[in-house]
Amino acid sequence: MHGAGMRIEVFHASKYGNGEKVAEEFKRLMAAEGNQVNVHNIDDVSPKDVGPADLYIFGSPTHMGKATGSMVRFLKKLDIPSGTNYASFCTCSAPRPDKESGALPTEDEHARTRRTIPMIDEQLADKGMVKVGEMTVYVRPETMKGPLEDGWEARVEAFVSRILKSLKGPSHQ
Numbered sequence: 001m002h003g004a005g006m007r008i009e010v011f012h013a014s015k016y017g018n019g020e021k022v023a024e025e026f027k028r029l030m031a032a033e034g035n036q037v038n039v040h041n042i043d044d045v046s047p048k049d050v051g052p053a054d055l056y057i058f059g060s061p062t063h064m065g066k067a068t069g070s071m072v073r074f075l076k077k078l079d080i081p082s083g084t085n086y087a088s089f090c091t092c093s094a095p096r097p098d099k100e101s102g103a104l105p106t107e108d109e110h111a112r113t114r115r116t117i118p119m120i121d122e123q124l125a126d127k128g129m130v131k132v133g134e135m136t137v138y139v140r141p142e143t144m145k146g147p148l149e150d151g152w153e154a155r156v157e158a159f160v161s162r163i164l165k166s167l168k169g170p171s172h173q
Helices: 018-032 069-077 108-114 116-125 151-166
Strands: 007-012 036-041 054-063 085-093 128-141
Touching: 007 018, 007 069, 018 036, 018 085, 018 128, 018 151, 054 069, 054 116, 069 116, 069 128, 085 151, 116 128, 128 151
Parallel strands: 007 036, 007 054, 054 085, 085 128
Antiparallel strands: none
């Protein structure tokens, strides 16, 4: 199934509530498109109990530039059929200016220090899952706990649009 009428399971490892906010906004937007969406904190569900779905979403905060250990362990224990679609998201602190030059890091420089999504992708690629999207949502840089940066809802809306477009396309791979 592609687009409206999908069953979507969202799993997040939110510690301060930022990932949960993102997951709930994703749910709201996808449900408005006619999809059934369930949101779970990975602390509340066993990876062995993950049911069938048309699309899985996995979200993790970024700690020390990486996905949380609990998310990586959760993904390692997942048993989902090869070829199943997934997308991933992370929350992380927004880029900060260099203390000496005052320049913000480029997207590539920032991505090198943020390995959350590549870590999620690595675990799921090993299972033969098919990636259909990714998103980074920034937390205000003054604190790891949040709040999310202004405009985060627009990032989620764009994420939903990219996923739906990918799944409706003639060759979603």
